[in-house]
Amino acid sequence: MFLAPFGALFVAMYAVPVGYAVVESLHKMKRSGLGLTPPERVWAGFDNYRRALDDDALWSGVGRVLLFGIVQVPVMLGLALVLALVLDSQSARLKGLFRAAYFLPYAIPGVVATILWAFLYMPRSSPVVSMLDGLGLPSDFLGEDAVLWSIANVVTWAWTGYNTLVIYSALQAVPRELFEAAALDGCGPWRIAWRIKVPLVAPAIALTTVFSVIGTLQLYTEPRVLRPLTSTISADYTPIMSAYHQAVENNDYGQGAAVSVLLALGTCVLSFAVLKISARLTKGRASL
């Protein structure tokens, strides 16, 4: 059967790990009083979950990525939609060149992208900081308040082009006659864009939204790469960093697993919510 090889690896790398994480999250290591014998793995029930839910640092990490997502995802997708519409419009020139320029960051790994931007954020090396200084605008991209938005900029830079391309391809799949007919009926380009094109690519927008939301919740690489360069990013800055910190740095697998399971559940709930909301919006618009 053709399904078997994929199925076997899928079970090994997806189903088993999920089950394993759930089992592990219900156990903890018990150390004997004197620490002479090796710690023993014992049943913990929901202790790990209780501790996770009581952990203020985890909650502030969750709050941080939610705030990040509420701002960054709409900004990025709004920009991607505008770029796709403009690239699709008849006024645009040199489309291929611009498309390639926007898409370029997608081919640059998150680690490298963050390193590049880090050089552009640090006063020692950044031409941007020195130019802003020259204009009398002091900037502190890695400061306490700014650093989250500096990370948001890296993510936006890296993924806008990719999302633009997805929406642009959806636009290109629409038969051109539809727009010509609307234009003959006296519809201006703005009206065509907003009333016809946007509703038609709504499924593509919904899809990019879901993937962006998932991406936001697993925010890890960018803050982790910036962390050694600034004191404003803590070891548990985002939920994934928290899980890693517990499991690997503190050697508390049960706790790390519990945080992972909670995050996976949260992600599923949010993704489904986004899908449901967008399905409803699409329906509402179509009936207009």
Place this chain on the structure above:
Amino acid sequence: MKPSVRSQVLTTAFLFLMATYFLMPAWWLLVASTKSSSDLFGSHGFWFADMNLGSNLHQLFTTDDGVFGRWMANSVLYAVGGGAVATLLAAMAGYALAKYPFRGRGFVFSIILGAVLIPAPMLALPIYLMLSKAHLIDTVWAVLLPSAVSPFGVFLAKTYAEAAVPDELLEAARLDGASEFRIFRTIGLRIMSPALVTVFLFQLVAVWNNFFLPLITLNDQDLWPVTLGLNAWNSDPNQPRANLVVAGALVSVLPLVLAFLSLQRFWRSDLIAGGVKA
């Protein structure tokens, strides 16, 4: 109706402005890779100083016994190996799900689709624990095995096979006495090839960019992919190896940029949104 000159100029100006934003860090990287450590912090970032690209590259490939070359080779192995196997498995699975009716097919497909929604870093921790029990930590398998599974690839392959591979053709081949495997190899794979290039590029980029999984499963510096190595070099707040980090960043992005430019014609981004133009 032709758009007015004014709107053409405004639109192009806007597109140009956005291109500046997206290209600025790349331009900085090109300029910075030609600079010595002191110029990197001492001269204007957006313009050239003394030409040191050659010596930077030489230093890059000789530092620590040329470990950077190893990292690049590892990245290529993980990305191309993982990508190729993942594509083949996804093609087989997608083809089976699209073309063989069997009980529980819908259920299997929704499980695979659900897995797309599970963020990779959340799987990485339990995978790390499992691999450490199987004594696979610090081996290439720790990265290759998880990289060879792509649920999203199965989704793309299935969607494409459903729309593009005609049942009549398979029936005709069966009547001619071809085995199921041969039909898949000669008809299925061939017709699905545009989708498979997309699946492959997708997985290639995903593995090349992966950071979390190798970070927790590989302690041995000789097995690191280039992303891990560059991060380690950059993890000192004083950045003593800044010129190597910059030159390494440039070298590490070239293969993917080149791969994209050459495969751009085959990249079917419309597939991502689930649309299939037959």
